[in-house]
Amino acid sequence: MGRQPCCDKVGLKKGPWTAEEDRKLINFIITNGQCCWRAVPKLAGLLRCGKSCRLRWTNYLRPDVKRGLLSEYEEKMVIDLHAQLGNRWSKIASHLPGRTDNEIKNHWNTHVKKKLRKMGIDPLTHKPLPPPEEANKVEEVINPADSANNEGKEIVDGSKSDPTEIVNNDFCVDEIPVIEPHEILLSCDEPTPSSSSSSSSSSSSSLSYSPTNVLEEPHFLPSFDSEIMMDSMWSDDFSGLELLINDCDQRDYATSFEPSLLQYPVMVMDEDYSLNF
DNA sequence: AAGGTGTGCAACCGCAAGGCA
């Protein structure tokens, strides 16, 4: 007997969520909390599968989710945690409050991989990449017929591209010293206000990157535990949150009405139903 | 200006884990 599909796919909507769908899902969870995701779409009046609702909520609509690019410090943490944990994105995300596994995974695939390769570091192993010639030799030995079909070809395939490209990219693997992940130094082009103001140890233009540093950066992390926050937010006082969504002057109104909400990120819904905090 | 190509990200898919009867 085959596996039962997670939901009846007939008549279900796919693709990007609309503002109206977001509103329905938010309203439902505000009213009922996070319950059986399989039942959510039906109860919320959505033509989506439960999985899709859960994903939308956890990755986008959750009030404690952080949007925008990862800071330098967050990126360093991701790299370090990836070196320790591999592609366990949810574990990595659990160390970065407000960041989702999906967001970190996307950031890794689109930004960090390239950055590490440019630095001469293999994003899979976190070890230095071999020089182009050696890499080609190794590839030829391993698979002479298909040496180009390798993940490292983007950077190290010097046989096909103009050698000056390497110079143009300010990168030459011959100059890359053998370094371990914990020795990596990343420059901070634009230190974020949080990192520059909160950490005197990171006042220079680059941060020493090491597991101990990662763990010893208490000022960067929000002072709340996201899970505790969510529990409090959803179980204790939905009415307060609802006020934030429904009132046009949410922040002032909410804080005057319920001062305890000040300790939580304030969720504000725009006219187009996008959320701001 | 138009078409082609590259990039980033939201969302989907399939599988695995864990809980429960």
Added chain:
DNA sequence: GTGCCTTGCGGTTGCACACCT
């Protein structure tokens, strides 16, 4: 112990936008 159900995870896809020619 077994099978079903739900949730969570990681890999992958596809679309929209930016950039290039």
